Amino acid sequence: MLKKILSNKAYPVVFLAIIVTISVILLIAVNSFTSKVVESRREEEVTSILEEIFPEMSRYELEGEVYTIYQDDIKTGYAFKASGSGYGGNIDILVGLDNDFGIIGISILSQTETPGVGSRITESSFTDQFKGLSASDIALSSEGGKIDAITGATISSRAVVDAIKDKMVEIIDTLEN
Amino acid sequence: MNDNKDRSDYKQPQSCHPQDVKENKKSGSGFWKELVRGIIISNPVFILILGLCPVLAITNSISNAFGMGAGVIFVLLCSNVLISSIRKATPSMVRIPVFIVVIATFVTILNLVFEAYLPPLYESLGIYLALVVVNCIILGRAEAFASKNPVLLSIADAIGTGIGFTISIIIISFIRETMGTGKMELFGRQLFSVPGLSAHPLIFFISPPGAFLVIGIMMALLRLVGVMKNE
Numbered sequence: 001m002l003k004k005i006l007s008n009k010a011y012p013v014v015f016l017a018i019i020v021t022i023s024v025i026l027l028i029a030v031n032s033f034t035s036k037v038v039e040s041r042r043e044e045e046v047t048s049i050l051e052e053i054f055p056e057m058s059r060y061e062l063e064g065e066v067y068t069i070y071q072d073d074i075k076t077g078y079a080f081k082a083s084g085s086g087y088g089g090n091i092d093i094l095v096g097l098d099n100d101f102g103i104i105g106i107s108i109l110s111q112t113e114t115p116g117v118g119s120r121i122t123e124s125s126f127t128d129q130f131k132g133l134s135a136s137d138i139a140l141s142s143e144g145g146k147i148d149a150i151t152g153a154t155i156s157s158r159a160v161v162d163a164i165k166d167k168m169v170e171i172i173d174t175l176e177n
Numbered sequence: 178m179n180d181n182k183d184r185s186d187y188k189q190p191q192s193c194h195p196q197d198v199k200e201n202k203k204s205g206s207g208f209w210k211e212l213v214r215g216i217i218i219s220n221p222v223f224i225l226i227l228g229l230c231p232v233l234a235i236t237n238s239i240s241n242a243f244g245m246g247a248g249v250i251f252v253l254l255c256s257n258v259l260i261s262s263i264r265k266a267t268p269s270m271v272r273i274p275v276f277i278v279v280i281a282t283f284v285t286i287l288n289l290v291f292e293a294y295l296p297p298l299y300e301s302l303g304i305y306l307a308l309v310v311v312n313c314i315i316l317g318r319a320e321a322f323a324s325k326n327p328v329l330l331s332i333a334d335a336i337g338t339g340i341g342f343t344i345s346i347i348i349i350s351f352i353r354e355t356m357g358t359g360k361m362e363l364f365g366r367q368l369f370s371v372p373g374l375s376a377h378p379l380i381f382f383i384s385p386p387g388a389f390l391v392i393g394i395m396m397a398l399l400r401l402v403g404v405m406k407n408e
Binding site: 019 | 237266267268270271274275278279281282285286289290292293294296300303357358378380383384
């Protein structure tokens with residue numbers, strides 16, 4: 001009986017189908033379990049980064065791409081995500097603005113720049129330069145702006161600057177209208 | 178000195194043949210023999226030179242090495258156990274697709290679990306965690322060992338090969354992180370820092386070419402030890 005099944009021509013196909021089915025069921029089960037954890041962690045991450053930029057924040061509202069920040073029901077600013085491509089891949093940045101569209105602070109969410117060189121865009125000596133700037137001031141100092149590029153990492157520095165500037169102009173446009 | 182002769186001395190695929198293993202089993206030491214073989218005689222990284230893609234890419238920090246090592250041991254153990262237990266029912270015509278599905282399932286589970294519970298490690302391993310699917314160490318053990326041997330021996334083989342892999346990448350990443358950053362951090366805790374080197378680290382070591390250099394030197398040294406022993 002067993003031999004008859006094993007020598008059947010359709011057996012390999014059926015066997016593979018069974019294996020794949022079991023695999024799919026197993027993965028659905030694991031995914032349904034872990035996806036909730038991942039989702040709640042992502043929300044926590046955004047909240048904690050927003051709190052770094054806006055220490056007095058009491059809550060935020062996400063509308064389209066713009067986070068509106070409230071402190072005791074008074075609007076204190078906006079935040080948005082910008083992304084650009086650097087030397088080693090995408091760089092994601094969270095930018096906080098005050099009510100007059102000046103930068104309060106920026107935070108690099110993710111980057112894959114060269115360790116020790118381009119990766120220094122995450123250091124506060126670079127990110128703090130953006131504080132208080134308006135959209136027109138954001139450019140590398142070699143190009144007439146107020147941001148000093150990191151030595152040896154001009155591409156990474158420019159990627160951050162360009163990403164923030166482009167997105168900021170776009171966001172301010174939509175907020176003003 | 179004949180180079181070919183040296184090669185054959187310690188590059189033979191040791192006891193991948195089922196007959197050898199049966200003899201081992203009779204003597205009762207098969208389990209430990211397989212375990213030690215995977216760690217030393219057929220060390221996947223330095224001797225078999227398998228699965229170098231993750232080895233080159235993730236050995237820039239020792240935390241990554243521990244994470245990747247644990248991941249590979251988990252996948253190797255699960256896939257070896259499952260493939261060994263279904264080996265008699267698996268038609269040889271579809272065995273490779275079956276192996277791939279089994280391995281991919283466990284790698285995806287590993288990915289989901291890392292993403293949910295070890296996010297920093299998941300971020301720094303990046304694509305290389307998912308690429309464990311095509312790691313030839315795992316498929317190699319499935320095809321050469323687990324599909325031909327009983328479950329217990331396959332467990333020993335998986336643990337041995339997995340530990341061999343882990344030890345190798347820990348050694349490489351230890352050298353690269355120490356030289357490249359001047360300090361050693363394990364999961365966010367600083368273990369030590371080298372005075373002078375931490376202020377002016379040799380960044381070259383944590384860049385990809387540094388990986389080739391370190392692995393090349395390690396292999397050369399092991400080779401030298403092997404040649405000296407044989408003489």
